[in-house]
Amino acid sequence: MKSSFKRSPTRLAFGLGAAGLVCSSAAWAQAPTALPLWEIGAVALGVSQQAYPGSDQNVGRGLALPFFIYRGQVLRADRGSLGVRAMKSPSFELDLGAAAAFGSNSEDISARQGMPNLGTLIELGPRLKWKLGSAPGGGTWRAEFPLRAVFDLSDDAAHRGWSFEPELAFERRAKGGWRYSTTLGLIVADQALAATFYQVTPELATLTRPAYTAQSGLLGWRLGTSFSRSLNPDWRMFGFARIDSVAGSANQNSPLVRQTTGASVGLGVAYTWMRSSERAGD
Template structure:
């Protein structure tokens, strides 16, 4: 569920989203805050089930803050309500760029997909391990979805349970692997897969979307510092709509698709004070 139209620097949610990739890897030496910029190139599926691809190049500012309650770092952005040794509850945010009919001809005559902003609670449970040796974690985010390009119209709710493994390895490399599912309510499903009767075309019949599984997801992120101020990172993700609730939608034209991205981050300013933890 991604793509992009319009100036990227007018999308604060995208800035927070990319802060996760730009953050430093050495938690013990992290400053309280950082300001910098991220250059990113992405080649991605327009949305799960689409056969069309979207290619974008972005240059965005980013801001990282590692406070006790307010957090915007490489593990997400939001408000931390509770934290113990193994459990953490926060209010987090995410974003996904949209796609127009130009990007996806199958959506001709349908409302364009705007940049979607997700906000809601997330429970994180560390199951075993440490960052240095390899850490297993269960993530349970439940978020409301709003369309940034259509007056913050509510597009439904998304639940994305998943298991993650991350490790800070030798020579500064940090790796993160994730596996999970994307579940959406009927309103969200209709946004991506519904076809109103008035918009039906030959070869694209009307379709009433259903709540349920949107896609299965596998992802990987790899990053490494290049000196004190620079960091290079790459990521890949595979989405599959096998067994999805709306696999029969005429807007689903491919079962499996992938996303690839490569970027570099530059830290311009950082605080002398250390992060809270």
């Protein structure tokens, strides 16, 4: 697998897109009980990720950003939630979720030479979370069903389509302050979002990259794992590894798909500068 570590020209978009990942990782790294109502801190994170599902190249990113976490009963900015929590019961929760994917410069990706850059994408939309109960080893099972609109921060927040990303997660807190999570999910996209990654218009076709019309449907599969550990009350470390596959996907035959499976990894540390004495309600 080839790697590219050149910085994207859209630095502002990169920082904004990373904010959701930062808040989610920093929040997940903590114990689930008696959490502060709000926290302010900073995080340093290094990521090597597949340029897009099906690419044979990785792009590298390193950043340091502030983060803000708020755990209100209704207003939330915590663990991938952003905005309003509409409903919560012992088994179900409905909220507005957010996710982000870093952009990449097409000139750094051989399959996309001469094509538009892949911008930093941010996803916003409702998410249903379902607590499935206890799992082996003292862990818990959870299912999530996010439906999200996708916007390109590198292009004035232009709408790029819709995605549906159901996911099954296993979480476990072990001795010594370690926490682990394993997730298995899939991504279903409409034609507009699929075209962002896989369509080749006739004017951009070459001898080795024929024209291709992207199809809606299964975009890919994801298997991921993450870990975190509190080093002291203010410092935490966290990391993740993820495998993405386009096997059996609607656009597996696109000329932009160069390999079926690719990997992404990340490692970071978070520092909490200030926190409230008031505890969150849940």
